Amino acid sequence: MQGTLPLIKTKLIVPGIQDQWIRRAKLSKKMKAITEKPLTIIQAGAGYGKSTALALHVKDQNQSCCWYTITSSDDDILPFLSYLTAAIQTLFPNFGHELITYMKKMDRYIREEELSMLSSLFINETLQIPEKIIVILDDFQAIEHSYHINVWLEKLLEHMPGHLHLVIATRTKPGWRVLAKLKARNELNEVSKTDLIFGKEEIELLLSDFHQISISGDQLDQLYNITEGWVIAIGMIAQRLPHLQSLDELLAEPAKSLEDLFQYLVYEVFSKQPPMIQQFLEQTSIFEELSTDVCDHILGMNGSIQMLEQLTAKNLFIQQIGGSSSGIMLFSANSSRIG
Ligand SMILES: Nc1ncnc2c1ncn2[C@@H]1O[C@H](COP(=O)(O)OP(=O)(O)OP(=O)(O)O)[C@@H](O)[C@H]1O
Ligand SMILES: [Mg+2]
Structure with a gap:
């Protein structure tokens, strides 16, 4: 054997x-x-x-x-x-x-x-x-x-x-x-x-107990909105905080400060996708939001609905909007280094 x-x-x-x-x-x-x-x-x-x-x-x-x-x-x-x-x-x-x-x-x-x-x-x-x-x-x-x-x-x-x-x-x-x-x-x-996903109170606890960082209620709201309770994102933001003047500096430009997170995702998720999906993600990485309309009309693709459904099933959207045919991309160029 x-x-x-x-x-x-x-x-x-x-x-x-x-x-x-x-x-x-x-x-x-x-x-x-x-x-x-x-x-x-x-x-x-x-x-x-x-x-x-x-x-x-x-x-x-x-x-x-x-x-x-x-x-x-x-x-x-x-x-x-x-x-x-x-x-x-x-x-x-x-x-x-x-x-x-x-x-x-x-x-x-x-x-x-x-x-x-x-x-x-x-x-x-x-x-x-x-x-x-x-x-x-x-x-x-x-x-x-x-x-x-x-x-x-x-x-x-x-x-x-x-x-x-x-x-x-x-x-x-x-x-x-x-x-x-x-x-x-x-x-x-x-x-x-x-x-x-972490709720606001849990994010606060994670920051105070684990990372010894305290933040204001407003900052907590912002952090929650940016990360949507995604624990690895919260952890990566917390790790960067000691290198910044304030949390406000990071919250003003979250995409740049989340570079480490997206490096991790590139390695963990993108590199493990089949070549067809990698190619699709590269072609569409200029968009923050993706729908069948964008793929079919702007990029001239055919049958993008099946591809978008696959991406949804594989959790490659940060957030799905309006059914299975559109979503906010995990790998948009605004937030990643792909493409
Ligand atoms: N309860 C927690 N308290 C503090 N940190 C946490 C907690 N859960 C997760 N984390 C942090 O988030 C990171 C990611 O968590 P974990 O590896 O469990 O995710 P996963 O869903 O198993 O991811 P993958 O799909 O890549 O295996 C951990 O390395 C840890 O730093
Ligand atoms: Mg795991």
């Missing part, structure tokens, strides 16, 4: 957190529901605090969990299952022997019945674990396009053992048909961008 390369063990460790990071009651409640439902999906764009919320929950609740940070090189069923098995083995070392033996005999070309076998073996072996298992898959978007992984996960979700709780943190929402069924049965715990 292909997955014989040594596994990178740091991908199986819960990310470290800092004590001063902000805890939020509403979010903690949703996190606690992880053990009440078979599946939890935490879905929001880059830097909204998904991994942090999970790491804080695990630490604060002293919750044993099997953590797996997925990367794009895991984008097939064998590497994915090798890591998933190793993640479960961090708590239950005897897990997965039959599954691993079976995988070792498989070749690269995977048949449908082998996928069924892989899910049956996984399910049956989890049944041998006599206690609750929490499995956290972080950065699921890195492998979202893998057909085999999606089929395997859907099979698992159809027949989830009652003591297994799966948590998926992702920038994009999985398109599994089984989700509708889970939702109808009230078996899906959904955490969204709305749950993750």
Whole structure:
């Protein structure tokens, strides 16, 4: 089997957190529901605090969990299952022997019945674990396009053992048909961008407790309006403050001061898009707002509605306006270095 390369063990460790990071009651409640439902999906764009919320929950609740940070090189069923098995083995070392033996005999070309076998073996072996298992898959978007992984996960979700709780943190929402069924049965715990964004009081707390900065009510309003509660943006602004005369200086010219943030986004989001999307974003980066009219008439593109829908699904808009056909661009030239 292909997955014989040594596994990178740091991908199986819960990310470290800092004590001063902000805890939020509403979010903690949703996190606690992880053990009440078979599946939890935490879905929001880059830097909204998904991994942090999970790491804080695990630490604060002293919750044993099997953590797996997925990367794009895991984008097939064998590497994915090798890591998933190793993640479960961090708590239950005897897990997965039959599954691993079976995988070792498989070749690269995977048949449908082998996928069924892989899910049956996984399910049956989890049944041998006599206690609750929490499995956290972080950065699921890195492998979202893998057909085999999606089929395997859907099979698992159809027949989830009652003591297994799966948590998926992702920038994009999985398109599994089984989700509708889970939702109808009230078996899906959904955490969204709305749950993750920081309110004004939380921004104030983040600045005072974490960054030791105090700001006026007016400045807080401005900061909230600029960042819309996007925690990575708030953090980056806070880091720049000691290098400025005042917050007013930064608020007067937020785009320039958010340069670091957009560098991060260029690396984290833009560089990981397929070439077609990268090209589209480059061509449209002169616009702050984008609509099908702009794309079709000004840029002479065809079928831009599908592209805009894809961008919306991938959270590449800061804000969507008026349905799925227009939005405010994350990568506009006013705020980024692309193009
Ligand atoms: N509760 C918090 N208190 C303080 N800072 C926070 C908190 N949550 C997030 N942050 C800050 O925001 C940054 C981004 O958060 P995090 O990495 O959790 O986002 P993410 O949604 O997992 O992003 P990605 O999609 O890139 O994985 C963190 O590195 C941290 O600096
Ligand atoms: Mg993350």
